[in-house]
Amino acid sequence: MQTLEFLTETPTMSAADAFTLSSDLINELLRGMRLRGVQYRRIQAGPTFGMGFGAKPGHAYFHFVAAGHVTLRGEDGDLFDLSAGNAVFIAHGGAHALLSDANAATHDIGDFDSAPLGDAVCAVDASPETVPSTLLFSACMEFELGSIQGLGNLMPALMLIDAGGQRYPGLMPILAVMEREVSTARIGFAGILARLADVVSAMIVRGWVECACGNASGLVAALRDPRLARALLALHQQPGRDWSVAELAAQCHTSRSVFADRFQAILGIPPLRYATELRMRLASQWLTLERMPIETVAQRLGYTSQAAFSRAFKRITGQPPGAARNSM
Template structure:
């Protein structure tokens, strides 16, 4: 069983870190992230209990323990002890279970009897117990998680990120988690909608904290964020993806020669500058088409293509699908 304290890797926001010089780029990257809650549950579980959550690609799970305790278990057998005040963000939507103890019988959460509390929130009661000490009170969410231009960092993101409300490593989250605890426990009028919004904020802050500290990983886009010479070019690309950039223009922004810039970009990010630019455009296009339902013609115009046909050819060449087919598949 893993210890929660050993897993928390959140930044000390009062300290100076290597990312401070690239804060504008971090802001730009996070701007493209989309996190939208699709289903939330207020769960009152009496021991013994076991709740199974299925694998959901393109989604993330969020769990908050307001009272009691739980064991988080994944399919590979790894387990984590959770206590009151702990929050968990499962970025890749991996299948997992919440248990009162390791040997508890498991039922699929979707089969549990639920009472609607709002459009996306319901109340779930599992088991019966007269002893409050045998019960756990949790708030659970399943969210659409679209990384947008953070896609390169997404592959580096850990499968599970755990936050301890009693710790000092992420002080900005503590008041929000304390508010969630009060709302879950008191169940006052309108608490369901408030909890859903708070959960979205907490999840976004967890992702932001991970990007800012990068979990010590210095490869790919993370290394580029640390390099002020590359960060300037990346910021320009992300702010103006529709501009017809040349390698010489990007190198000039970084005050270096074209050849030195191109070599450094390729070595650090594993792809040439103009290839990265095209991939960035297609990630943005996919997000605008499927999540924001933007017309294809408008997407093409915003990304600098001279015609819808030219954009459609580029999109299919990069993704394998036409813009219209991609939108239909996502729907």
């Protein structure tokens, strides 16, 4: 990694200023996060159970242990103990199993009888012949990070979460509300669950960004660098502006060459390449999730013509914007 002469060219910044700047950037990034097709399960089990969850690329799994004890077996065979108040977030949809113990026989979660509780919510009894001693809240969803898709690629396969710990303040009450909504099944509870799932996922991503300094790299390191964060915030707030490297460097109060070198060293790509890829990630989200017309997307991203936008979109994504829209 290059020497950070960058620091000597930047005006002194207080800890409060750095926090505010990073907070603004993380706020901007998390606004683009979307969950789709969320499927919820309220799972109860007795003293012996084994539930397998198959790999689902492009999806994320979330399991919260409300009561009892669970052994999680990851895709690589590693075992983790989860007790009441613990949760796991599997950002890349890897295969895994939830077990009463490491030797329990495993059956696919889809093989268990389930009772619908409402739209996209069901109840599963994994041990119908015994008295339940374990209660789980489980969800599987398409995990769309929009403009921070690159951040998602850096996330670990398994994120073990102590919902009552200091890293995730306020998470436990939200999970308790989700469990109560599933249990009582009041009118409109599926819509409430969808909103709460957005909040839970955002809190997990935020907690990981805040505490990933031990192995910070790429976008994670940039998020934690208040000087690079100035340029990133400008790019994400004005993606349709025709930015130059000099203008981005000015946001950071440093020279063009020092900024470009620092950006490349931390994020692995030049600033203008990042800007183009950001536009195309936003375009994909607007086209597929928000169903915007191609012409509108092109205008919002600063392209002078739909044809110019289509060429850029195909160059970055490998397909024309019309094909991306029709694939949904």
